Amino acid sequence: MKQEYDIVVVGAGPAGSMAARFAAEQGVSVLVLEKDRDVGYPVRCGEAISKEGVAEFITPDEKWITARISKFAMIAPDGTEAVIELPGEGYILERRIFDYELAKSAAAAGAEYITRAYVNGLIIEDDTVKGVKYQFRGADKEVRAKIVIAADGVESRVGRWAGLKTHIDFRDMECCTQATVSGVKLNTDTCYFYFGENVAPSGYFWVFPKGEGIANVGLGVSGAIGKKRSAQSFLNTFMEQHYPNASVLTCIAGGVPCSPTLDKITGKGIMLVGDAARQVNPLSGGGIASGMIGGKLAGITAGEAIKKGNLNHIHEYEKRWHDRLGRRHETFNRIKEGIYNFKDEKFNAIAHSFNKVPYEKRSLGNLFTTALINQPSLLIDVAKVFLVK
Numbered sequence: 001m002k003q004e005y006d007i008v009v010v011g012a013g014p015a016g017s018m019a020a021r022f023a024a025e026q027g028v029s030v031l032v033l034e035k036d037r038d039v040g041y042p043v044r045c046g047e048a049i050s051k052e053g054v055a056e057f058i059t060p061d062e063k064w065i066t067a068r069i070s071k072f073a074m075i076a077p078d079g080t081e082a083v084i085e086l087p088g089e090g091y092i093l094e095r096r097i098f099d100y101e102l103a104k105s106a107a108a109a110g111a112e113y114i115t116r117a118y119v120n121g122l123i124i125e126d127d128t129v130k131g132v133k134y135q136f137r138g139a140d141k142e143v144r145a146k147i148v149i150a151a152d153g154v155e156s157r158v159g160r161w162a163g164l165k166t167h168i169d170f171r172d173m174e175c176c177t178q179a180t181v182s183g184v185k186l187n188t189d190t191c192y193f194y195f196g197e198n199v200a201p202s203g204y205f206w207v208f209p210k211g212e213g214i215a216n217v218g219l220g221v222s223g224a225i226g227k228k229r230s231a232q233s234f235l236n237t238f239m240e241q242h243y244p245n246a247s248v249l250t251c252i253a254g255g256v257p258c259s260p261t262l263d264k265i266t267g268k269g270i271m272l273v274g275d276a277a278r279q280v281n282p283l284s285g286g287g288i289a290s291g292m293i294g295g296k297l298a299g300i301t302a303g304e305a306i307k308k309g310n311l312n313h314i315h316e317y318e319k320r321w322h323d324r325l326g327r328r329h330e331t332f333n334r335i336k337e338g339i340y341n342f343k344d345e346k347f348n349a350i351a352h353s354f355n356k357v358p359y360e361k362r363s364l365g366n367l368f369t370t371a372l373i374n375q376p377s378l379l380i381d382v383a384k385v386f387l388v389k
């Protein structure tokens with residue numbers, strides 16, 4: 001290990017590994033520091049992603065695909081189920097393998113990894129980030145870098161240490177909880193989304209199959225709801241009602257920042273990516289694909305900055321992110337705010353409208369034309385988020 005690298009990445013999630021890979025591919029030196037013992041574990045994720053979201057980064061592989069998704073089922077509060085064929089394929093991942101494979105691809109490009117390296121501070125000189133402080137095997141260490149990329153996830157502190165405003169309103173922080181369960185009956189090609197006051201107010205409840213008889217069952221509710229009734233309590237009720245005999249294999253809880261991207265995701269010597277930059281799709285809560293995109297753009301831009309010898313070039317990353325996804329996320333955030341106010345009757349009406357179209361004739365076009373008789377234009381945007389991307 002060297003004393004100084006061109007780029008140090010904090011966090012080896014999808015965003016961090018893609019930042020590392022795309023920077024290393026340009027021939028600059030990259031070190032990734034990960035606090036956990038294993039890359040990819042523990043997993044805090046529903047593990048759903050579109051094929052398109054994966055394919056830009058890694059060739060789809062059965063090793064980490066647990067289910068191939070071709071249908072979307074919306075379950076309204078009155079129990080009406082509306083099923084639609086997806087225009088493209090989706091996957092339910094095994095993220096502990098997926099994240100590991102992403103890290104392997106970054107290491108193959110030349111990035112060095114150290115796990116069990118807990119970053120606990122920054123080296124700041126002349127108002128500029130010049131490296132990180134970390135603990136490794138009980139010892140305090142430092143490593144210098146021309147650029148630090150913070151990919152330290154939803155609980156990120158690196159951006160704050162660098163002086164960036166990382167605050168997020170508690171209402172935009174979705175409180176999520178999920179159980180991976182076995183012994184459940186469901187179609188392994190369908191993702192199920194439940195809506196309504198009693199299942200997941202200001203959010204949604206998901207059941208994502210992970211192969212025969214196994215599923216990720218979870219929900220997210222706005223922080224404003226979570227303060228009054230915990231996400232876990234909604235999950236318990238759902239499990240009692242739907243899967244009373246299922247075995248719970250794992251349980252997780254975590255926050256998902258469902259807000260537009262932070263105003264500033266670069267500073268002097270620092271770049272933020274993934275959840276740390278709030279690059280999650282604020283409507284769906286999906287952050288794997290968008291985090292990888294953020295990581296890629298940051299890695300490319302950081303590599304260019306080093307090669308040009310012009311560290312100010314890193315600010316170009318903000319524009320690239322906003323052009324690619326940031327502005328789109330602002331729209332999604334407005335839609336989310338509209339949907340948060342939907343009453344149960346509205347979800348019921350949407351499902352009833354869906355079901356007026358015979359299954360074999362269902363396409364996104366005619367489905368939504370019919371649904372729109374009852375619903376405002378929001379619905380098309382909702383469809384784009386859940387079904388197209």
Ligand SMILES: Cc1cc2nc3c(=O)[nH]c(=O)nc-3n(C[C@H](O)[C@H](O)[C@H](O)COP(=O)(O)OP(=O)(O)OC[C@H]3O[C@@H](n4cnc5c(N)ncnc54)[C@H](O)[C@@H]3O)c2cc1C
Pocket residue numbers: 010011012013014015016033034035036040044045046047048049117118119120151152153154176177178218252253254255256273274275276280285286287288289291
């Ligand atoms: C319950 C739940 C369900 C979800 N379901 C989905 C889904 O179905 N689909 C989807 O697309 N997204 C989903 N998400 C969101 C998704 O998991 C995240 O958006 C995604 O993991 C973000 O990637 P990242 O690389 O930014 O951060 P992370 O994957 O969180 O990685 C951050 C890494 O940084 C490390 N780290 C943190 N602090 C330090 C430190 N000080 N020093 C060193 N290392 C550090 C962490 O250990 C971690 O490995 C879900 C989230 C939750 C909580």
